[in-house]
Amino acid sequence: MILSCQNISKAFVENQVLKNVSFHIEDHEKAAIVGINGAGKTTLLRIIVGEMTPDDGQVVLAKDKTLGYLAQNSTVDTSHTIYEELLSVKADLLRLEEKIRECENNMKHANGDALEDLMKQYTSLTHAFETGGGYLYRSELVGVLKGLGFTEDEFSKPVATLSGGQKTRVALGRLLLQNPDLIILDEPTNHLDMNSIAWLETYLLNYKGAVLIVSHDRYFLDRIAGKVIEIDQSKATTFMGNYSDYAVKKEQLRVAAWNAYMNQQREIKHQEEVIEKLKSFNREKSIKRAESREKMLDKIEVIEKPSEVRTDMKLTLTPRILSGNDVLTVEHLSKSFDSHKLFTDVNFEIKRGEHVAIIGDNGSGKTTLLKILNGLVPADQGTFRLGSNVEIGYYDQEHHVLHSEKTLFEEISDDYPYLNNTQIRNVLAAFLFTGEDVFKRISDLSGGERGRVSLAKLVLSNANFLILDEPTNHLDIMSKEILEDALNGYEGTILYVSHDRYFINRTAHRILDLTEGQFVSYVGNYDYYLEKHDTVMAAIEANAPQNADADSAVAAKAAESEVKLDWKAQKEEQARLRKKENDLKKCEEKIAELEARISEIDTEMSDPAIGTQVAKLQELSKEQTTCQEQLEKLYEQWEELAE
Template identity: 50%
Template sequence: MLLNVSHIYKSFGEDSIIKDATFTVDEGSKVAIVGNNGTGKSTLLKIIIGDLPADDGEVTLKKDATMGYLAQYQEDSFGSNILDTVLSAREDLLSMERHLAEMEQQMSEIAHSEMEAFMENYHKLQHQFDLKGGYTFRSEAVGILKGLGFEGDELSKSMNELSGGQKTRVSLGRLLASAPDLLLLDEPINHLDLNSIMWLEGYLASYKGAVVIVAHDRYFLDKIADHVVDLSYGRTSVYTGNYSSFVAQKELAQISYENAYEKQQKEIEHQKAVIEKLQSYNREKSIKRAESRKKLLDKMDVMDAPDKDLPKMRLTLEIEKESGKDVLDFSHVTKSYDDKNIFTDLSFDVHKGDRIAILGDNGTGKTTILKCINGLTDFESGEIRFGANVTVGYYDQEQQGLTESNTIFSELHDAYPFLTETKVRNTLAAFMFTEDDVFKRISDLSGGERGRVSLAKLMLSKSNLLILDEPTNHLDMDSKQMLEEALNEYDGTLLYVSHDRYFVNKTANTILELSNGVLTKYLGNYDDYIAKKEQLFGSASSSGAAQSSGANQEATAAKLDFKEQKRIEAEKRKLQNRILKIEQEIESLEAEKTAIDEEFLKPENMTNSAKLNELTAKQNKINDKLDSLYQQWEEISSL
């Protein structure tokens, strides 16, 4: 056992956040902490690392184990530039590296009588440096930064030039480079694009240490977690398996909890009735017995009402009329911003019943496509046509369709003035706005509340084409599930942009990947999309040809002809042969390095400063070559 969290309690004023958190983390385990917004997930992490005191309970870390923590928001910067910041995570190696360099400079000045002891200390330090990865940690740091989306010249960029999101990525890189026994990560993928998220999934899945993660990306948790800690009602329940396994198990646990809750409620009512009856006898013995029962009742650990008794968003998406078969024609559209081309001659069709997700890295123009369709931004050329009887409902991730000065009630009533006050209130209640909450100003709402208001307006529109921009942003886990279920029962057509791969996997039947201004179409959900991309491994050249011509791709495995498959296999063999040669070079250099170590220890050399300098120079040259070869090996292996 690496970490033991035992009976943690935490309150802020009168608000009791964590009422009994208990779980363990074994060495090498990958644990996800889940729960709706405000359940105390980040608070629990801060208690574990000692940033916040617990009101009660204990956190125990295995003796001599190391722990690293990534907060959601970064306040500090380390080092002068990006690479130095990440390298500073291994100050132990940097210190040893400096010490070795100093010893090498001193070799020619050491007296003969002290040389043997000096060289023994030097080799001990060198061996320790080697065992700790001293000759590879620089290339490993560069590999981590590349995985997190930093390339080439960016590594020398000053930390003062970076945005908050970039600093968070650098902090994550620094933490990964430090390789602690236990990683604590609070929303680690908030500022990562899709490629970096996929890289991080692979990195954490194979990470030798233990990982505890708080994240809202359910697909990410599915790929990494082997245990899930559910922090609901302020208490923890531990499940074995990934996120999807947890969801299935929790449904069964929920039934069990509801039965136990109902049983306890009946027992409480029974005891209250007995107490009241005993008190009515008005005798000394009966009153004492009533008091005794009341004390026991007061000490009872009363279970919280189950989820079904707590407010939940209720969403039903209906259409007022059917659309025609052809819903949308996005034809040869070109769009630029301030002389920067976003996409050129872009085309795709949407047909009735399609559920299309547009995927791509940040800044590729996904949201711009939706804004063009909705008339919120102009485009230079091309045509966008809607089919017969198409009515559009639009969900804007920036919530610009909301009037800041409106109350929640007036926002819905202004949009749908024909609705009665009762209908508006009932709709808002379905989205967890009740009583005086409906008179909150839009400007005062949180991101999650604004999202629910926009979804309420979307539901009332009864449109047969829904265009959604990042609809799961700011929604808690339960609300995301409600939205998925509503969309899967929706009879209309769906076009959306989302980075939530779990959501895409549950709701899409077509993927459009936008990369370098070109759309590639994949049939199926997110899992199908990934599988087909793997089948298309090495098809970058054909993709590049399509991009240069500005044509769209219909990318399926069947389109790879025999010649293309042969080319791919040849490329793979070239890489494998290059890896083999590098490994042989490494083996040869390691043998040379061992031979030089033996030369250092020969009596005739230990007194010869010129020879020692010569051997040291050879050794340094070999170490430099090895560092370069290890980096090449890592880069080619990743390809």
Template identity: 40%
Template sequence: MIILQANQVARLFGADVLFENIQMEIDSHARIALVGRNGAGKSTLLKIIAGSEQPDAGQVIRNKNIRLGYLAQNSGLASEETVWNEMLKAFDSLRQMEQRMRQLEVEMGQIDVTSAQYQSLLKEYDQIQHQFAENNGYGYENEIRSVLHGFQFGAEFYEQAINNLSGGQRTRLALAKLLLQKPDLLILDEPTNHLDIETLAWLEGYLQAYQGALLIVSHDRYFLDKVVTEVYELSRQKMRYFKGNYSKYLDLKAQQLASEWKAYEKQQEEIQKLEDFVARNLVRASTTKRAQSRRKQLEKMDRLDKPQGDEKSAHFLFDIEKASGNVVLQLTDGAIGYEETILSAPIELDIRKQEAIALVGPNGIGKSTLLKSIIGKIPLIQGQLHLGTNVSIGYYDQGQAELNANKTILHELWDEHPTTPEGDIRTILGSFLFSGEEVEKPIALLSGGEKARVALAKLSMNKDNFLVLDEPTNHLDIDNKEVLENALIDYEGTLLFVSHDRYFINRIATKVIELSETGSKLYLGDYDYYLEKKREEAELKALLEQETTQTKEANTAGKQSFQQSKEQQKQLRSLKRKAEQYEQEIEALEEKITELELAMTLPENLANHQALVELNTSLEAAKEQQEKLLEQWEAIIGELEVIEDATN
């Protein structure tokens, strides 16, 4: 059943058209993504569909019986209530039913059960009770707890006043309340902002099971692939529809563009032939009539527009001025936090040249704090930090605090590189989509996406060999995210970055470091590998917990199995021997790698191309073997930790 239609909708700003002739249909169980560049008008269109703004042309027709819920981008919940009391408001109608049921129970207890009045009250009570039960009246408090838990609000938050919480927490509560209200059409503008990876995964699962319709704007490709089944693309003032998730949309869009080019080129060939025939034969008496016929055919032809590919994207690279040594950064027994509050410890980092490491963990665990400690903005509470030879750090701040609001875009770069000609600065800014008079805009007037591009432009000019990036994809649309990904994949330096964009992590990361209250843990792979290892750890932990529970029960009954304990000790000894063997092999390879790198710098080898090739081949083989051994060693250490925890 169609619950909403947008017909010929337009938004105009004087003579300028933001979008026009927009057509959209939303079914009662639709899962729709609205995608497009920053500035295309996605948020404006959502406001028109939600009814908070009126279109300049066209109309939005809504089913009169539908309940519509709309969450604007970064809109936090403003309330003087506690978290729990505010969430209860989502169930006001149920609570009124509950109150009426209690009232009827009192009234029925005061009158004769054989009277007509009693029977009338009993009938009303049965009707309300049936409706109450159908709408989860006996379980809505558990539903509140479940949703709050999904958004990382434990019981300690229930009695806290909402106005005392952070902006990010209030944004999550606004979304939580909207989900609890269960509107027939849920319209969400960038709902994944301020969510950590664990919460994102929970929200994906919740929305997949949502009973109503969804209309979502998001730049999170992983999220869109999991949740949506239809895509509307808003581009160049027009709308296009594609069936499928985001990845399917990309495939269909490419196929459609190829088909349009084929049809366009075929028609152009036909036009060329007709025009040539007319030009050659119009003045000849014997062929004039045929030429006139061809000319009429040309005039009647419905000419296809030249296909337009993707809109203009930024295009840039990150170069390095000077290569660093093999060891880029090492941190031993680190602890981060503020004053006496430790957020995470112990933290161990060993970052090597050309590695790309993603730092993940829940919100509030200190990921940004660790990055700021590495660049020297916040002191470590404890630990020894060592930077390698020739390491130069470039830092990207997610809040763009490094930008000067009083400067123009041009002078933000030029003042740091005064010897660079203005023309060169303008060329660099052009590659980040700032051209002409745009470079004279003050930083203070820029959007989040524009500030992000300025910050990236500054970073590219510095040519540092170690980039420390805090949420670099925030505020970037999907196309410009892909440009950034490609630039970082081609980057010859070293990367350490924090991101909640799982697609981005998958493309960039060669290793993942998980930060928790108990410190850091290394995973030797991309995000999908990290997820797989986490699942394996959870399954193993559950199995061991089950075995431990069974063992404790057996101990209580006086039936502890000596053989089982013996087997565990045997398994522990075996794993420790394997771990020691791998450590020795890894250490030997490390020495070999160091020797090969040193050999490549010797004058006799630098002058011998064949020798250099052979040394480099040996070096790459040694590094590859070392990675494999590290992965196997890490798996064994993980098993040891789990078994030792279970036996303690």
């Protein structure tokens, strides 16, 4: 066991955030902490790393074990370049390297005993350098930087010039290179694109130490976590398995707890009615029986009402009118900023009822496309047109649709003047804004609160074509699930940009992958995209002309047809490939056996003791010939299978 949290409690004024929280982390274990926003997850991490003192309880880190912590706004040395900041982690190896060079120079001018002492020192230094990873640390450093999305020409950038998100990535790189026994990460995927998140998943899965993560990225947690610690109503419950396992078990427990609560409430109500009825008879015997029942009722340990997180926020999306079948047609659309080309000659269509997700690297132009479709940014070339009766509802990740100077109440009442005061309050209450909250200014709200106001306006819009830019940003897991359920029940059309792979998996019918300035279509969810991505990209490369810019759209179209196999055809193809792989493996095993046997025969025939035995030599020669013939056939078979 590397970490033990024992009965941790923490309150701020009258708000009990954590109460008797206990759990432990084993060596090499990968665990996650989940809970709604404000549940106390970050507070718990700060207590674990010693940045905050608990009111009660203790945190025990195993002896001689090291701990590394990435906070949501971790600081880095702004006087360094990106490369220098990560290199500073290897200061011990740099000093060893200097000593080795110094020792080498001294050895050139030494002799006798002095030379022998220097050679011993040199051997000791090089051994320490090698065991400390001295011959690998620079390639490891470059690998981490590239994995986190930095290009080589960015390595020399001063840290002071970076955005907040880039600084967080540098801090994450530093932490990974420190190689502590326990890594603690608070929302590590917030500033990473999909490729960097996938790289980080692989890195952490292969990490030899233990990992403790707070994250709202459920796909990430599914891949990494083997244990989930839930913080709910200030208490902690441990679930073994990944996030999906936790979600199933949590729902089972929630249903069981709710049923137990409701059954007890029904029983209490029944007993109270019986007691009241017995007393109404006004007979001595009936009154005694009523008193006896009251005593029994007083002894019942009343079950606390379970939390109903999923019913707090009410989200129902209903189109006002039905649109035409052709919702959006994009033709030859191109956009650049100065010399930076985002996308060129983009063409695609969206039909009524489709849920289409746009994915791609950070900075590839996804949000810009949505802004073009909403008339906020002009395209350089090309056109787009909306179908008949199409009404757009736009969710902007930067919440430009909100007015910072207005209160929540004014934001709704000004855009929807037909609503009365009660209706406006009811709408805001459905998104967790009650009482005096409705008079808060938009400028004073957190990112998550602004997101809920934007969702409230989206619900009121009654649009039949939703265009959403990162709708899950700043939402906790429960709120994401409520939004997912609402979108899955929505009868209109949806086009959205998201980095949330779990969200895409649950809501997308089709994926548009913005890669190298072109959109490639995958008819399916995110798992389907992963399954077909390599095949599609290989098809694009195979069909790409010498001048890639000339007609890459044709290649993308050819690749799109590759992914439109129906599910039955896909499964048949997968079964055929699996059989082929098995046959290839068996063929390779037989080849290895025959080659080994031919080698053994050569050794036996070279033995002087066998050289005088003519019959034995003939037998071995005949077997060797047979093996060679079989081997030639297997070589041909292998070539066919490996083709």
